Amino acid sequence: MWRKTLVVSWIGSVLLGGGASCAALGVAGAMFATSASAGILPKNSDEQYELSFWDSIKNSNYASDYEAYLKQYPNGRFAALAKSRIERIKATSPTQPAKPEPKVEAKPAPTPAPTPAPPPAARTPATPATPATPPTANQPRSRSGGPIAQGTVTYANEGKEGAPAPASAPARPAEAKGGEIRDCPACPVLVSVSPGGFTMGSSTSDPAERPPHRVTISQPFAIGKFEVTVEQWNACADANACPRIATNPAEAKAAPVRDVSWDDTQQYLAWLTKTTGKTYRLPSEAEWEYAARGGTSSAYWWGDQMRKGNANCKDCGEPWSDAAPANVGSFAANPYGLHDMNGSVWEWVADCWHSSYKNAPVDGRNWDEAACTARVIRGGSWREGAPYMVSSTRFKYSTSVRQSQNGFRVARDMK
Template sequence: MRIDDFLVAPAEAGILPKNSDEQYELSFWDSIKNSNYAGDYEAYLKQYPNGKFAALAKSRLDRIRAAGPSAAPSAPAAKPEPKAEAKPAPAPTPPPAARSAPPSAPSPSTPPAASNQPRSRAGGAISQGTVTMANEGKETPPPAATKPGEARGGESRDCPQCPVMVTIRPGSFTMGSSTSDPAERPPHHVVVNKPFAIGKFEVTIEQWNACADANVCPRIATNNADMKNAPVRDISWDDAQQYVGWLSKTTGKPYRLPTEAEWEYAARGGTSSAFWWGDKMSKGNANCKDCGDPWSDAAPANVGSFTANPFGLHDMNGSVWEWVADCWHSSYKGAPVDGRAWEEPACTSRVIRGGSWREGASYMVSSTRFKYSTSVRQSQNGFRVARDAN
């Protein structure tokens, strides 16, 4: 009898509250349990040295190491999706054709109106927040929300190897969800009172390797250098800090990770719906297993392969999970309402946002959030950069 026979899958055991420590461990394990990459099991053991799957992780790690370099690594399985009474139903519209390279100037499109509220990952209806721009002076309920693209400024690039940045103007929105995971509550009004710039795309392998070539960032073996336009992944929060530090020194400008509030404001793109494109899953808008072609469970598509949101930002939903600056808190109770990062002394657990290409539709909603330890590398985690606007 194998050790696997004594383990109960999360789906069979029943889903625990999303923000419980045991659920985080189960989610982590489920995301790597089919991996043939040693680094994923090393990451689990670093995060949970005495975890319930530690013995199995060590056994699989020993097996992979014994097989030597000839054993081809494979991408891990997706994080488990909590059971829900219903999920957003795919729309019948066909996905657009994939592009081989990131587009230079996407044309924002108005998100479609939806007639039905989707169900959240916890089984409840997605909350319908409100979004306004700072210059409007008052909050307006949906559907008369901010016009798509209204808060978007121009694009810039500070060096040839730097990410393309999109300037986002100040504004306000309702952050979180009232009926989804407890970690997304309470929904609260946030005023982003300063303009900021954020990456049009996630940081790519080519951009990351420029930092590695400068002997500042670690070279990550799982990122194939030939896949220049793929999002870099297997990146820890600490790794991302090395990159933004190098980018700041290279350009003379203060690059950083976006705050969690900035990230959600940018991801929503001036909308208040469950997804930036509306309240129902519509294929062709994100890189996930329910989102249409191009899709492969082995690796994410190149950045920019899917439609940009109304702010001109690609892959805010799906592709890879994205690190943000904030320390993890299990709810938004007491969260800042001015767009700044929510910090704590000696914080060791940080927030990731947006889901990945291996998750389904329920993880694509704009309010989705999760956490990892700052030093853990996981093969679905990447990031995009931000800085204060000039």
């Protein structure tokens, strides 16, 4: 799948819309000439990654967003503008609180791995209201679309939630209809997924999704029915076990939490594990795609053509808002009873990024590497278009970088 290059008007809005100078527009003109001569850009294009990353932060009021861009692209096309924005923000808001940093153990500084961003239809670091995640250079990108059924997701024991059970006395799993499980009042609802086989990847999409290969999931596992919500994340923050994410307002409690890094997710998983006595983790990339396909082999779980009401993305049908993703569960569930696997927010998975499936494991396990600094994100976001909604789409992101369209869902073994 290929994305069209950005047009002059878009480049002008990216630069001038943020208060850039005429000189910057001149740079934009030159940049457009380069893009125009290139024709269309593949989903896995480094140029598109950078443009998408910039577009996702271009309206941000946080200096840390521009610092993250400079970390990934110290000599990028928007480097001068990013530095200017940082100086302006610090000069006008000297007391502006910094975005909270993840409380993770020190690790070797990651080598600049581009952060995934959405396609030419750029994205904006939005304030959470529902799912969203994008890619940066050399990282995954986001997609979006689909009717949004308004409302808040509720659970059988909602309103009766107390403090999480201590690790020494894990809460007894609450079995619900359809194989649903909830290990504690503040925990995400899980859906049990039976073992099986499927063809992972695609021979007609991005090179990173090749070669298609047969994978056998030999053990049952449980995966989040929805993406982790703002309310669920804040329960961890309230326990001082996770960083408070300023861009996820408490009132958006049923929206998917976003702007979280891979490192952030590890803190949340550690808290859930300690709280419940169950070992929580991110799904492997193979488990994620197996669950997303829901037993189907088509481009989307509902078929080969986009259909209104199944995914939250910018050209997946009304209702849709570019400001933020819809509340979790606002769109139809796939055959396995999982919501928002396509669109909403990009979802972190456990695997280290590999540029293709050559030599990938065929048993569904996590494909990891020592000192991995870039991890896989899947599913696209509400900011991208229908081509990014296909079940095989994959991208990458630096583990330490927070991006406004990136979120996650949890998984655990059924033992």
